[in-house]
Amino acid sequence: MFGIYIHIPFCRTACHYCDFHFSTNTQTMGEMEAALVKELELRIQAEQPDFSALQSIYFGGGTPSLFELSGLRGLLTRLLPDAPNCREVTLEANPEDVTEERLHAWLEMGINRLSIGLQSFDQKQLDWMNRQHSAEDATQAVQLAADAGFQHISADLIYGLPSRTVPFREEINRFVALPVDHLSAYILTVEDRTVLGNRVERGIQPIPEDGDVSAEYQILCQAMSAEGFEHYEVSNWAKPGGRAVHNQHYWSGLPYWGIGPGAHGFDGASRYANVANNPKYIKALTAATSALGLPREIETLSPTDRYNESLMTGLRTAKGIELIDFAKQFGLRPDVAEPEVWGRFLNQGLIAEIGAGRYRIPESRWVMADAIAAELFVA
Ligand code: SF4
Numbered sequence: 136m137f138g139i140y141i142h143i144p145f146c147r148t149a150c151h152y153c154d155f156h157f158s159t160n161t162q163t164m165g166e167m168e169a170a171l172v173k174e175l176e177l178r179i180q181a182e183q184p185d186f187s188a189l190q191s192i193y194f195g196g197g198t199p200s201l202f203e204l205s206g207l208r209g210l211l212t213r214l215l216p217d218a219p220n221c222r223e224v225t226l227e228a229n230p231e232d233v234t235e236e237r238l239h240a241w242l243e244m245g246i247n248r249l250s251i252g253l254q255s256f257d258q259k260q261l262d263w264m265n266r267q268h269s270a271e272d273a274t275q276a277v278q279l280a281a282d283a284g285f286q287h288i289s290a291d292l293i294y295g296l297p298s299r300t301v302p303f304r305e306e307i308n309r310f311v312a313l314p315v316d317h318l319s320a321y322i323l324t325v326e327d328r329t330v331l332g333n334r335v336e337r338g339i340q341p342i343p344e345d346g347d348v349s350a351e352y353q354i355l356c357q358a359m360s361a362e363g364f365e366h367y368e369v370s371n372w373a374k375p376g377g378r379a380v381h382n383q384h385y386w387s388g389l390p391y392w393g394i395g396p397g398a399h400g401f402d403g404a405s406r407y408a409n410v411a412n413n414p415k416y417i418k419a420l421t422a423a424t425s426a427l428g429l430p431r432e433i434e435t436l437s438p439t440d441r442y443n444e445s446l447m448t449g450l451r452t453a454k455g456i457e458l459i460d461f462a463k464q465f466g467l468r469p470d471v472a473e474p475e476v477w478g479r480f481l482n483q484g485l486i487a488e489i490g491a492g493r494y495r496i497p498e499s500r501w502v503m504a505d506a507i508a509a510e511l512f513v514a
Pocket residue numbers: 145146147148149150153154155157196197198229252
């Protein structure tokens with residue numbers, strides 16, 4: 136196992152677009168702390184992992200920066216002493232939680248990378264999303280983190296948002312002026328069972344046209360390249376040395392553990408998903424006496440599932456896919472499995488060779504990456 140993802144399922148309020156698993160009822164935080172440690176212990180007892188292979192730990196959510204310091208410390212104290220090769224410990228943080236006291240505590244317990252949810256520098260958009268911070272709060276949070284000693288700071292932005300009052304290029308300028316070495320930028324997606332989804336369904340919330348969203352993506356690609364960031368995955372940019380170790384494990388198909396309600400994990404052959412419900416998770420962990428009692432659903436992936444997933448994740452990266460790897464791993468290559476589609480994509484410049492037998496989607500077409508990969512899927 137190369138990485139561990141730990142899901143902290145609490146938020147102060149609900150952002151209108153978000154369908155991640157979280158609860159705004161923080162009264163069970165203490166019980167959650169105990170349940171997370173217990174899940175970790177039961178997994179260790181059952182699997183006796185070799186922690187020397189562990190390279191990254193990622194606290195995602197939810198809002199991990201809201202979690203009790205004792206909870207984060209308890210988990211890291213159990214993991215880090217046995218993991219001498221763990222290079223990256225990331226905590227997702229919202230600007231309103233970033234204080235000097237917390238920053239020093241996070242650093243002291245071994246967290247060495249922050250992923251801060253800025254989302255936008257346009258106050259109208261922040262209000263529209265129901266974010267709890269202003270653009271100034273976000274700027275200040277990043278600066279405080281850098282001043283405290285964080286050398287790796289990533290920020291999240293969302294593009295394709297309605298209600299724009301600040302030109303996108305200006306937002307990017309404000310972002311690159313910050314002491315950050317990584318950007319994750321995602322298109323606004325309309326999810327069911329969210330305030331946004333409900334408004335769109337009722338026809339009272341217009342959202343930007345695809346062409347406008349693509350135009351923002353192209354602006355972002357050009358601006359980030361001009362600012363010295365490497366575009367290494369469809370939605371991710373890094374300065375030299377700033378690539379996210381943990382996310383690269385996902386894209387390379389390496390095994391990782393998922394701990395916490397709603398967390399997913401992958402053991403190399405199967406995926407599992409923990410129950411996405413805080414009371415059910417706590418109840419199950421309180422009762423569990425072995426890993427057999429963990430509240431999760433396991434899905435064994437067929438070779439076809441794994442082939443399609445590798446194609447999707449590989450074509451979303453700048454290093455692309457190597458045909459010989461597919462032949463070795465699956466006994467099948469995309470150019471042989473779908474020769475007509477492959478040939479058409481090559482002719483249309485949707486896929487390009489970047490080395491002997493290695494192919495990628497050119498950056499100018501990355502906005503269509505998922506659709507391109509899906510056409511190459513096998514049944
Ligand atoms: S976007 Fe983040 S802070 Fe907002 S509700 Fe979702 S998990 Fe919580």
